[in-house]
Every structure is written in C-alpha cells, then in structure tokens.
Amino acid sequence: MVPHLVTALTGPINELEQRILDSMPAIERWFRLEWMEHTPPFYSSVDVRNAGFKLAPVDTNLFPGGWNNLTAEMLPLAVQAAQAAIEKICPEAKNLLIIPENHTRNLFYLSNVAQLRRIFYMAGLNVRIGSINPDIKETTVIELPTGESLTLEPVIRTPRRLGLKDFDPCTILLNNDLSAGVPGILEDLHEQYLLPPLHAGWHVRRKSNHFRCYEEVAKRFGKLIGIDPWLINPMFSQCGEVDFSEGTGMECLRSNVDALLTRIRRKYKEYGIHEKPFAVVKADNGTYGMGIMMVRDVKELEALNRKTRNKMSVIKDGQSVSDVIIQEGVITHERVNEAVAEPVVYMMDRYVVGGFYRVHAERGVDENLNAPGASFVPLAFEQSTHLPQPGIKPGASAPNRFYMYGVIGRLAMLAASYELEATDPEAEIYD
Structure with a gap:
C-alpha cells in the first residue's frame, strides 16, 4: 500500500483519482497476480509528474539514492519491506555488504548510504559498507552533516567471493548504478x-x-480500469547514433522530435488542453539529471549552441552519449511554497515505502527539476492512521492522492521487472 501523507493538493486530476479509487480492489488484485508471475526490482524510485490532465512516470531508477530524504515515520515501512525482500532471496541472510558509488566527498549521497545501513540493520542484518573506489585503501571514517559517521572499508576479493576483512556477506547490495560498466571485482561471484x-x-x-x-x-x-492509457503514459521515440559534439545524426533527432510534437498536439486537441507541447531529449542511459534538454519547437535543434551540445554529449562518469530517448514532456502542477515540485515515489520489493518532493525554485513547470539547486521536501505523514478513503471527494484527501502516485510508481516498477527479465543474460541459457 502507500504511506498516509499530507501535503498541498493541487491540479484538477480528480477524475483519474476517482477512477483509480473506485477500482482499488481490482487494481490490488491485478498487482498481486502480476507479482506472482514477475519479480519486482529489489528497490526502485520513480519520478512522477502530475500535469493536472495526466499523471505519468518520467524516470525509473533501479539504484535509488536519496533514502535520507524519507522521514523517520516512513522507516518502519522500509524496514518491513526490506525484511520481506531479503526473506525471499536469502532467508538465512546474516551479513549484508553495501557497495556505494565512488563519491567520497558528496556528503548528501553518503547520508543516503547511512540511511540504507540503518534500514537493513533494523531489518536484522549485520551491515558494513565496502568501497570499490581504488582511492579507499584503508578503513576511512567520514563525518556526516547529521552528526553520525560512515565507515568505508576497502573490499577484498578472493577467487570466488567478495567481502571485507573478517566479514563474509551472503548478500551484496549495490547502490552503484554501474554507469561506467561493471568492475571486474563484481563479476563471477560464487554463492553470493x-x-x-x-x-x-x-x-x-x-x-x-x-x-x-x-x-x-x-x-x-x-483496459483494467477503463481509461485512455495516454493519461498515465508519456509517449516516446528513440534515436541511435546521435553525436552532439560532431553534430551528426541530427536529422533522425529532428524528424523524431517533430513527429512526437505532432502526436502530442493531436492528444491535446482531443482533450481540449491549451498548454504548449514540448519534448524531452535525454541520454537513453544514465542518471543524475545529466544529458537532458527540452525542445518546444524543432527549429531549436538547428540552432544548438556549443554549450548545449557539450552538455548533451557526456553524462555521468564521462560516458559519451550516442543513443537518446525523445519523451513527451509532462508539465508539473505540483507546488511547494510556490516553487515547482514533483513527487518521487520510493519502493522496496513490491511495496511503496515513502517518497518526497523534488523542488526547484528556479525552474518552470516544463523544465527538468533534477538539477543543481534542487531541494527535497519530505512528505509528512497524516496524524491519523487513515488508509486511502474511497467515498471522499476527489482532491480532498492526501492519502487518496498519494495512493494514486503509488499506483503509478508500482506500474513503473512492474515495467522495470519486465525489462530486467528481457535483459537477463542467464534467462537466455534456458530459452
């Protein structure tokens, strides 16, 4: 289910909310049957945009950072979900090794690692942090802004296993998204x-x-709840072999952007929407809000300046961009203290465990909020123990609104499980 949250409710998305609430038994049964057939990602986070006329996921992260943004009230849900997830995979698990990103100076990120350590410790595991950063050659203690400290230890690889000095884990949790590829130290592990x-x-x-x-x-x-799928789905297309620094492959980009903007205009006309359509061009892989630009008119692509081309050509860990996804832009109607915001839904195993608002005071409703200057506002819990309340007028209940966001998050998580099944190298052996 979804946490009981309280926040400002904005945006006339009440009809969709009503349809989802009315269909709650059917929706929960449908998810239950899906999870009997498919394995959810171990953990995930989903960026959701509420445009008022549609509600859609725009990004799904399978190595989520930002766990430190969850409030203390959400931790029991995360701990419960962590117990369920570990129980399914390794019921006898005793030791858990967390392998983080190689950032040693990003204290905000390391606070997220500390929160993960806390969640799994409370789930009943001995938890230590093992770094694969070649600069970490000895045990390193880092003081965090919260007043707590985080101990990073260099990982030790034996021929068949990975661990730390005097610590042999049966389970290794990656909080490193492998943008630069798989370090050899993580390959060919035996019984871990x-x-x-x-x-x-x-x-x-x-x-x-x-x-x-x-x-x-x-x-x-x-089809299950009787709505146009477009109301919850951002249309998209894809272009390979684009080289922004050399300016090659741009014809593919222009024609795809033009076709997508035409499709969006058609939908806007069908629903009487008067917003200006836009497309989001972003690297087909990668994260951290890098390699993203908004396009409102195809002519903008003919006049890309050097700075924009450079920004689009490289993403995290210096990886160059050649494939891009062109996604329907979804504006956000959410506001926190008058600043533009978008909800981010956090899940572990098949459960929604919490979320927060990503807020950016200097960005518009049609811009990327995952950018320097963003802040994070926790979603506060309701004082009472209300679950979603069918029968309450749409738009009047925070639990109802966040039940809806949780449904969209879980749909994206289900899509990720399909995606992982399709790319599983071991699955091919049995085909």
Whole structure:
C-alpha cells in the first residue's frame, strides 16, 4: 500500500483519482497476480509528474539514492519491506555488504548510504559498507552533516567471493548504478546474492526499453480500469547514433522530435488542453539529471549552441552519449511554497515505502527539476492512521492522492521487472 501523507493538493486530476479509487480492489488484485508471475526490482524510485490532465512516470531508477530524504515515520515501512525482500532471496541472510558509488566527498549521497545501513540493520542484518573506489585503501571514517559517521572499508576479493576483512556477506547490495560498466571485482561471484543484478546497471539498461515495457503495462492497466492509457503514459521515440559534439545524426533527432510534437498536439486537441507541447531529449542511459534538454519547437535543434551540445554529449562518469530517448514532456502542477515540485515515489520489493518532493525554485513547470539547486521536501505523514478513503471527494484527501502516485510508481516498477527479465543474460541459457 502507500504511506498516509499530507501535503498541498493541487491540479484538477480528480477524475483519474476517482477512477483509480473506485477500482482499488481490482487494481490490488491485478498487482498481486502480476507479482506472482514477475519479480519486482529489489528497490526502485520513480519520478512522477502530475500535469493536472495526466499523471505519468518520467524516470525509473533501479539504484535509488536519496533514502535520507524519507522521514523517520516512513522507516518502519522500509524496514518491513526490506525484511520481506531479503526473506525471499536469502532467508538465512546474516551479513549484508553495501557497495556505494565512488563519491567520497558528496556528503548528501553518503547520508543516503547511512540511511540504507540503518534500514537493513533494523531489518536484522549485520551491515558494513565496502568501497570499490581504488582511492579507499584503508578503513576511512567520514563525518556526516547529521552528526553520525560512515565507515568505508576497502573490499577484498578472493577467487570466488567478495567481502571485507573478517566479514563474509551472503548478500551484496549495490547502490552503484554501474554507469561506467561493471568492475571486474563484481563479476563471477560464487554463492553470493548481488542485488540488484548486474544487468540492471546503466551499462545495459536503456530508458527506451523501460518505457516500451511501461507502454505495455499502461495499455493493460488502462483496459483494467477503463481509461485512455495516454493519461498515465508519456509517449516516446528513440534515436541511435546521435553525436552532439560532431553534430551528426541530427536529422533522425529532428524528424523524431517533430513527429512526437505532432502526436502530442493531436492528444491535446482531443482533450481540449491549451498548454504548449514540448519534448524531452535525454541520454537513453544514465542518471543524475545529466544529458537532458527540452525542445518546444524543432527549429531549436538547428540552432544548438556549443554549450548545449557539450552538455548533451557526456553524462555521468564521462560516458559519451550516442543513443537518446525523445519523451513527451509532462508539465508539473505540483507546488511547494510556490516553487515547482514533483513527487518521487520510493519502493522496496513490491511495496511503496515513502517518497518526497523534488523542488526547484528556479525552474518552470516544463523544465527538468533534477538539477543543481534542487531541494527535497519530505512528505509528512497524516496524524491519523487513515488508509486511502474511497467515498471522499476527489482532491480532498492526501492519502487518496498519494495512493494514486503509488499506483503509478508500482506500474513503473512492474515495467522495470519486465525489462530486467528481457535483459537477463542467464534467462537466455534456458530459452
């Protein structure tokens, strides 16, 4: 289910909310049957945009950071979900090794690692942090802004296993998205569970694959509750072999942007929407809000300046961009203290465990909020223990609104499970 949250409710999305609430038993049964057939990602986070006239996921992260943004009240849900997830994979688990990103100076990120350590410790595991950063050659203690400290230890690889000095884990949790590829130290492990699996990393994942799977999920879900799938699905297309620094492959980009803007205009006309359509061009792999630009008119692509081309050509860990996804832009009607905001839904195993608002005071409703200057506002819990309340007028209840966001998050998580099944290298052996 979804946490009981309280926040400002804005945006006339009440009809969709009503339809989802009225269909709650059917929706929960449908998810239950899906999870009997498909394995959810170990953990995930989904960026959701509420345009007022549609509600759609725009990004799904399978190595989520930002756990430190969840409030203390949400931790019991995360701990419960962590117990369920570990129980399914390795019921006798005793030791858990967390392998983080190689950032040693990003204290905000390391606070997220400390929160993960806390969640799994409370779930009943001995938890230590093992760094694969070649600069970490000895035990390193880092003081965090929260007043707590985090101990990073260099990992030790034996021929068949990975661990720390005097610490042999049966389970290894990756909080490193493998943008730069898989370090050899993580390969060919024997009788150790690596979560998520290596093929969930950005060296394999493509956003276009994910949204192709999501499109299928949205169509089936739309049929289940009787809505146009477009109301929960951002349309997209994809271009390979684009080189922004050299300016090659731009014809593919222009024609795809033009076709997508035409499709969006058609939908806006059908629904009487008066917003200006836009497309989001972003690297088909990668994260951290890098390699993203908004296009409102195809002519903008003919006049890209050097700065924009440079920004688009490289993403995290210096990886160059050649494949891009062109996604329907979804504006956001959410506001926190008058600043533009978008909800981010956090999940572990098949459960929604919490979320927060990503807020950016200097960005507009049609811009990327995952950018320097963003802040994070926790979603506060309701004082009472209300679950979603069918029968309450749409738009009047925070639990109802966040039940709806949780449904969209879970649809994206289900799409990720389809995606991981399709790219699982071991699955091919049995075909």
